[in-house]
Structures are given as structure tokens and as C-alpha cells.
Amino acid sequence: MLSVKIPAFLLLLFLALFYSGGFSEAYCQNETFRFGDPLPDAPELAHPGSFQVGMQTLDLVHKKQPDIQNFEEGRKPEYDRKLSLAIWYPALQEAGGQPVQYTDYFGSPNDEKRPLTPFNFPGRAVADADPLHEEGPFPLVIVSHGYLGSRYLMTYLTENLASKGYVVVAIHHTESTHENPGKFASTLYHRALDQLFVLEEMDRLGNRDTGSFLSGMVDAEHTALVGYSMGGYGVLNAAGAGYAPGFVSAFAQMTSGSQKLAERSMSDTSYQSTVDPRVKAIVAIAPWGMARGAWDAPGLQNLKIPTLFIAGDQDDISGYENGVKAIFDGAINTERYMLTYLNARHNVAPNPPLSPDLNKDDYMHYAEPVWDERKINNINQHFLTAFLNLHLKGMAEQSRFLDLPQNSLDETWEGFLPRTSIGLEWRQEKPGI
Structure with a gap:
């Protein structure tokens, strides 16, 4: 065995850096690191596309909406x-062009x-870059975060898809973010x-x-x-999965008897007309x-738009x-796919944690x-690219x-390097199955 003698002062420096978090701080400040960079074993479609990506922010106002979190008896x-x-x-x-610096919390x-603690991280998009109008228009992808979350929760995905010829819009949902956590x-x-x-x-x-x-x-x-x-919860309902009567009743108990959620249920005759053909x-x-x-069976059976599920x-x-598998099994009237990460829990979507020195609760949030x-x-970049390119x-x-x-162990999945699709399962069903 090769023996290497390390000078005492270097050993002390190493230990000081390790226990003080110096290495993780340097890692976070590494200007070459960006969320979503392909690892050496990344599947084929994870790699960025050929387009330079621009990024801008925009504020919208949805007028005269129900102020749900201030509902009370007799006041809506x-x-x-x-x-x-x-x-x-x-x-x-x-x-x-200067790469954008994102600020999140x-x-x-x-x-x-x-x-509430702000943090910054670098992106690959160029802030306020001029759009490539002559090659547009481009398909639209709307991204919706969880509770609590942020429009910057999945920049690894939003930047990646834009580089492949999509306009990608991430919503910062009012009363559902870290800096503005409203009632559920x-x-x-x-x-x-x-x-x-949007x-x-x-x-x-x-x-x-x-x-x-x-x-x-x-x-x-x-x-x-x-x-x-919660973004997935909304996406399913926006696409046709009307809420179940019992869920509407539970919402009414939370909001002093409000029946507003019934508008998004199968019992409302106008709900079906809100499923947007675009x-x-x-x-x-x-x-x-x-x-x-x-959801109950009728609500899930009303989902008819091709759907990709991802779950742990x-x-x-x-x-x-x-939960997720039950939705997949019940949505029998749509073309559907499900990617499962074996032994994963809930956090199968966000950017990775910035540092192992974070507060443990902040770390485990991601x-x-x-x-x-x-x-x-x-892996998410790969499968969303294939699914969206197709549909x-x-x-x-x-x-x-x-x-x-x-x-994934039966044979190496298409687009994956040998031995790298371990730990995954894939299901796909056609309408009527």
C-alpha cells in the first residue's frame, strides 16, 4: 500500500475547512457550476439544446378574484x-451577455x-437577452411550483427546455411562496x-x-x-380531473362554508368548458x-390529455x-406514462440543495x-424533453x-448509458386501459 505523509499544517487546514463548511461555501460560489448541468452519466436528452436562452420577469394581475384566505362567515x-x-x-x-443571478428563499x-433567508445562485440564461423572433413561434410550457415554493425552484428544467426551442413560463404563485405563505x-x-x-x-x-x-x-x-x-394538483384539475364531492366539502369547512371549489368539480356543469384545448x-x-x-373515479376518468407522471x-x-400511482391507474381515458424513482420520497423535482451546511430542515425541504x-x-430533463417533443x-x-x-434492469433503457438506468421503473398505458 502506498503511504503518503501529509504535513501537519495541511492536515489542520483540511480539518478546519471541513468542519467550518469552507468547502461547501467554495462549492456554492463556483462560477462554473449551474443547476442542471449534465453529469457524465446523464441520459441523452438531458443535454442542453442549441439555443441561447434569455430570461425576463413579468408581473400580471388577475382582476376580481375570490380572496379565499380572507373568507369568513358572511364575508366573501x-x-x-x-x-x-x-x-x-x-x-x-x-x-x-451576462448570465442571470437568481434570488430565492x-x-x-x-x-x-x-x-426567511435569501440566497443567490447563477443561471445559464442571459438576463433580458433579445428574443429570437425569426425562428418563433415556439411551443409554450407553463411551470407551477409546490407549497411553499418559487418560480426558480426548477431552473435546471426551465433553462434546459428553453434551450431546446420552448418558451417556458414559471409562475410565482401568490400566497404559496416562502416570502408570502398564505393559507393553504x-x-x-x-x-x-x-x-x-397565465x-x-x-x-x-x-x-x-x-x-x-x-x-x-x-x-x-x-x-x-x-x-x-401542489403544482401537479393544479395541473391535473386544469386538464380535466374534476375534484370529488368529499374534497369540495372539506374545502367548505376550511373556508366558512364556501362552495367556490365546487366550480372545479365534476358536479359543476360549466367545469368541462374550462378544459383548454390549447x-x-x-x-x-x-x-x-x-x-x-x-379525486374519485369520475374525476380521474375525465382526464383525456396525454400525461407524464413522475414520482418516488x-x-x-x-x-x-x-397517491400518484392511484391517479395513474384511475386516469384510464388518456395516454399516460409514469416514471418512478425507487426508494425516493417527495423531492423528485427541485434544484438540488445548495450546501450540506444548510439548516437541516431547509436542506431536507429540497x-x-x-x-x-x-x-x-x-433524468427529468431527458424524459420531459422526449414527452414534450412528441406531444x-x-x-x-x-x-x-x-x-x-x-x-430498467431488464435491458438498458433507450438513451441511457449501460448500467445507469438502475433504480427506475416505467409504466405506460393507452386510453381505455
Whole structure:
């Protein structure tokens, strides 16, 4: 065995850095690291596309919406609901363009255990870059975070998809973020409506005569909704999975007898008309709600838009057998796929934690106990690219990445390096099955 003698001062320096967190701080400040960078074993479609990515923010106002969190007996106020968006898009190559610096938050106000704490991290998109109008319009992808969450929760995915020729819009859901944690009832009611409102606004702003930077960039007729956790809950409802009567009743108990959620249920005759034909595909990542009675058989059977589910089989927030898998099994009238991370819990969507020195509760808000989050990010990039290319761009050849055996050990999955698809399961069903 080779023996190497380490000088005492170097050993002390190593130990000091290790126990003080010096290495993790240097890691966080490494200007070459970006969320979503492909690891050496990343599957084929995880790699970025050919487009330079621009990024801009935009504020919208959804007028005269129910102010759910201030409902009380005999008082059902309305308000103008503000929504902030982050938008990524194919952009012109510009010399000297500066990569964006994102600001996000841990914790929440007045939480002694996890106080509201800002942090910054670098992206690959160029802030305010000029859009690539001559190659547009591009299919639209609307991304919806969890509770509590952020429009920057999945930049590994939003930047990646924009580099492949999509306009990607991530919603900062009012009363559902770290800096603005409202009552849960607000998220239950507004989530699907926020997504559909943003679709309407992106279609409007994408018209060629609006003067917006999005003018001529947005092909809203080919839209996908992507949601994580409460975002997935909203995506399913926006796409046709009407809420169950018992869930509507539970909401009424939370909101002093309000029946507003009934508008999003199968019992409302106008609900079906809200399923927007511009939505051609949805992705529900660890969608919350099934284990809490959000859907029954008629609601799930009303889902008819092609759907990709992503879940961990040990999900202790949304549930798996009685949660995500039960939704997959019940949605018998749509083309559907399900990617399962074996031994993963709920956090199969976010950017990875920034540092092992975080407050443990902040760390576990994003981390997976078993899986390397960077590997999850790469796998998600791969499968969403194939699924969206197929259903939004009509690239039939992408189906080869989706026509897979259930067990990843039966044979190496298409697009994966040998031995690297371990720990995954895949299911796919056609309508009527």
C-alpha cells in the first residue's frame, strides 16, 4: 500500500475547512457550476439544446378574484390577484451577455425554526437577452411550483427546455411562496386558475401586434402544463380531473362554508368548458391530493390529455400506492406514462440543495435521502424533453425514448448509458386501459 505523509499544517487546514463548511461555501460560489448541468452519466436528452436562452420577469394581475384566505362567515371578498412570472426563451447570441443571478428563499417570515433567508445562485440564461423572433413561434410550457415554493425552484428544467426551442413560463404563485405563505385554502382554490390565466395571457402577449418581447414568440396552441406537488394538483384539475364531492366539502369547512371549489368539480356543469384545448400535454410531478380525497373515479376518468407522471415510490407527502400511482391507474381515458424513482420520497423535482451546511430542515425541504438530486434533474430533463417533443412538436421519433420495459434492469433503457438506468421503473398505458 502506498503511504503518503501529509504535513501537519495541511492536515489542520483540511480539518478546519471541513468542519467550518469552507468547502461547501467554495462549492456554492463556483462560477462554473449551474443547476442542471449534465453529469457524465446523464441520459441523452438531458443535454442542453442549441439555443441561447434569455430570461425576463413579468408581473400580471388577475382582476376580481375570490380572496379565499380572507373568507369568513358572511364575508366573501374579492381582490386583484398579482402573479409574478419568470420567462425563459430562445434568444439571440449576444457578445458579453451576462448570465442571470437568481434570488430565492429558504424558510418563511416569523418562523423561528426556518426564518426567511435569501440566497443567490447563477443561471445559464442571459438576463433580458433579445428574443429570437425569426425562428418563433415556439411551443409554450407553463411551470407551477409546490407549497411553499418559487418560480426558480426548477431552473435546471426551465433553462434546459428553453434551450431546446420552448418558451417556458414559471409562475410565482401568490400566497404559496416562502416570502408570502398564505393559507393553504388559497392554494387549493387558485392553483389551476393561475395556470389557465397565465396561458391566456401568454397567448395574448404572444400576438404579433402587442409590442411585448413575447410578440411572435409564443405558440400557445401547443401548450404543456408542468406542476410539482401542489403544482401537479393544479395541473391535473386544469386538464380535466374534476375534484370529488368529499374534497369540495372539506374545502367548505376550511373556508366558512364556501362552495367556490365546487366550480372545479365534476358536479359543476360549466367545469368541462374550462378544459383548454390549447393544452396538448401535462406533466404531474409528485402531484398532491389523491391520498386526501381530491379525486374519485369520475374525476380521474375525465382526464383525456396525454400525461407524464413522475414520482418516488416512498413519497410520504403525496403518497404513492394511494397517491400518484392511484391517479395513474384511475386516469384510464388518456395516454399516460409514469416514471418512478425507487426508494425516493417527495423531492423528485427541485434544484438540488445548495450546501450540506444548510439548516437541516431547509436542506431536507429540497434533498432526497437516497438519490443524488443532480441525477434526478438529468433524468427529468431527458424524459420531459422526449414527452414534450412528441406531444407539442409532433416529433414521432421521440417515442423511442418512451417505449420502454417497466423494469430498467431488464435491458438498458433507450438513451441511457449501460448500467445507469438502475433504480427506475416505467409504466405506460393507452386510453381505455
